[in-house]
Amino acid sequence: MAGGTKRLPRAVREQQMLDAAVEVFSENGFHNTSMDAIAARAQISKPMLYLYYGSKDELFAACISREGQRFVEALTPAGDPGLTPRDQLRVALESFLGFVDAHRNSWMVLYRQAMSQQAFAGQVRSSRDRLIELTAHLLESSTRDPEPGTDFVIMAVALVGAGEAVADRIAGGEIDVEKAADLLENLAWRGLAGKKRTDQHG
Amino acid sequence: MAGGTKRLPRAVREQQMLDAAVEVFSENGFHNTSMDAIAARAQISKPMLYLYYGSKDELFAACISREGQRFVEALTPAGDPGLTPRDQLRVALESFLGFVDAHRNSWMVLYRQAMSQQAFAGQVRSSRDRLIELTAHLLESSTRDPEPGTDFVIMAVALVGAGEAVADRIAGGEIDVEKAADLLENLAWRGLAGKKRTDQHG
DNA sequence: CCCCCTCCTTACTCTAGAGTAAGGAGGGGG
DNA sequence: CCCCCTCCTTACTCTAGAGTAAGGAGGGGG
Numbered sequence: 001m002a003g004g005t006k007r008l009p010r011a012v013r014e015q016q017m018l019d020a021a022v023e024v025f026s027e028n029g030f031h032n033t034s035m036d037a038i039a040a041r042a043q044i045s046k047p048m049l050y051l052y053y054g055s056k057d058e059l060f061a062a063c064i065s066r067e068g069q070r071f072v073e074a075l076t077p078a079g080d081p082g083l084t085p086r087d088q089l090r091v092a093l094e095s096f097l098g099f100v101d102a103h104r105n106s107w108m109v110l111y112r113q114a115m116s117q118q119a120f121a122g123q124v125r126s127s128r129d130r131l132i133e134l135t136a137h138l139l140e141s142s143t144r145d146p147e148p149g150t151d152f153v154i155m156a157v158a159l160v161g162a163g164e165a166v167a168d169r170i171a172g173g174e175i176d177v178e179k180a181a182d183l184l185e186n187l188a189w190r191g192l193a194g195k196k197r198t199d200q201h202g
Numbered sequence: 203m204a205g206g207t208k209r210l211p212r213a214v215r216e217q218q219m220l221d222a223a224v225e226v227f228s229e230n231g232f233h234n235t236s237m238d239a240i241a242a243r244a245q246i247s248k249p250m251l252y253l254y255y256g257s258k259d260e261l262f263a264a265c266i267s268r269e270g271q272r273f274v275e276a277l278t279p280a281g282d283p284g285l286t287p288r289d290q291l292r293v294a295l296e297s298f299l300g301f302v303d304a305h306r307n308s309w310m311v312l313y314r315q316a317m318s319q320q321a322f323a324g325q326v327r328s329s330r331d332r333l334i335e336l337t338a339h340l341l342e343s344s345t346r347d348p349e350p351g352t353d354f355v356i357m358a359v360a361l362v363g364a365g366e367a368v369a370d371r372i373a374g375g376e377i378d379v380e381k382a383a384d385l386l387e388n389l390a391w392r393g394l395a396g397k398k399r400t401d402q403h404g
Numbered sequence: 405c406c407c408c409c410t411c412c413t414t415a416c417t418c419t420a421g422a423g424t425a426a427g428g429a430g431g432g433g434g
Numbered sequence: 435c436c437c438c439c440t441c442c443t444t445a446c447t448c449t450a451g452a453g454t455a456a457g458g459a460g461g462g463g464g
Contacts, residue, residue, distance in 0.1 A: 165363020
């Protein structure tokens with residue numbers, strides 16, 4: 001063996017590759033990332049990438065898949081049936097924003113990446129749609145007397161969209177999770193112009 | 203001359219090229235669009251593209267620039283000082299969503315495209331930031347007694363984010379402009395769960 | 405002890421597609 | 435009438451980077 005590379009079991013190597021791929025993809029985007037760059041980051045030779053993942057597309061898909069799963073897992077606390085719907089929404093908000101905060105490097109850009117990739121958009125949209133459905137459900141449960149024609153799904157779309165926009169600012173370090181969660185919660189229940197629920201300044 | 207191509211003045215040809223480029227870029231994304239494809243769509247030979255625009259990047263930048271300008275222009279009616287801030291916001295919302303509805307093919311994808319291109323993200327973000335500033339300003343003007351610590355910019359970020367998410371659904375034909383504008387207006391002033399302002403069903 | 409499976413590498417091939425070289429024709433101005 | 439500017443084309447070149455061929459070494463199981 002030429003390189004200083006150690007023999008490792010496939011499962012371990014695969015995760016290392018995925019780690020490297022997520023990093024480089026998120027830094028440079030799908031098209032501006034070469035398999036050579038990923039191989040270099042993972043400290044492995046390129047043919048290994050092809051041996052384990054087959055192609056660049058499949059490797060990227062594997063990244064999306066793993067990160068998407070983690071994302072969904074991060075949101076499970078919000079499913080706690082012991083909480084009121086409103087608190088569930090609060091927890092969902094914090095989980096979502098907390099996830100972005102903790103995984104800015106890996107997830108947020110991947111999310112934006114994959115979303116605008118159209119070969120992979122479908123794959124991401126499914127994670128995202130689950131989030132929207134969850135949100136719609138919580139909104140519906142928390143609304144005391146909904147009007148007959150109310151479309152909770154489109155409301156959820158709006159709220160999740162707002163969440164994504166705010167999440168970008170979190171990833172950019174311009175605002176912290178708590179402040180963002182407060183803002184979005186108030187947005188949902190009272191509108192932007194409404195009074196804040198938690199109210200301490202200075 | 204071999205092709206059936208007619209001699210046209212540069213200014214005219216440039217616009218045709220831009221039209222073609224916007225179409226193809228929005229259909230396939232920046233990286234999945236070849237200069238050959240654009241040339242074919244514009245019914246012109248590839249060297250003309252290079253003669254007038256220099257490179258693929260510059261051509262794309264020219265697209266962003268033209269569409270961005272049109273986008274900003276579409277929003278100017280909202281600046282009418284004869285309107286109340288709240289009506290200005292309503293007009294801005296309708297202008298924005300109306301623009302997306304009318305230019306789904308060209309703009310929305312370009313917007314998403316360029317935004318996630320990082321070589322061009324800055325260029326788009328500037329149009330977008332103008333939109334956010336405008337929105338923040340309108341929110342601030344329409345709020346009767348704002349709390350001292352209120353961050354109108356981040357509110358505007360959330361609202362614009364919601365608008366973009368809803369705009370995607372408009373582009374997808376899942377909802378119409380009026381309904382979306384109603385939703386977003388109510389979102390801004392009353393929250394998702396609040397009663398609709400306009401209130402007719404079935 | 406040796407077989408063979410898995411892990412791993414160096415050193416290629418091949419093509420899409422960005423960008424260019426070289427030259428031709430219309431047509432207005434002198 | 436002819437010069438020359440602008441518009442336009444065919445037919446290339448060149449490279450980044452996806453993907454592959456061929457082979458080598460560790461080490462557990464028989």
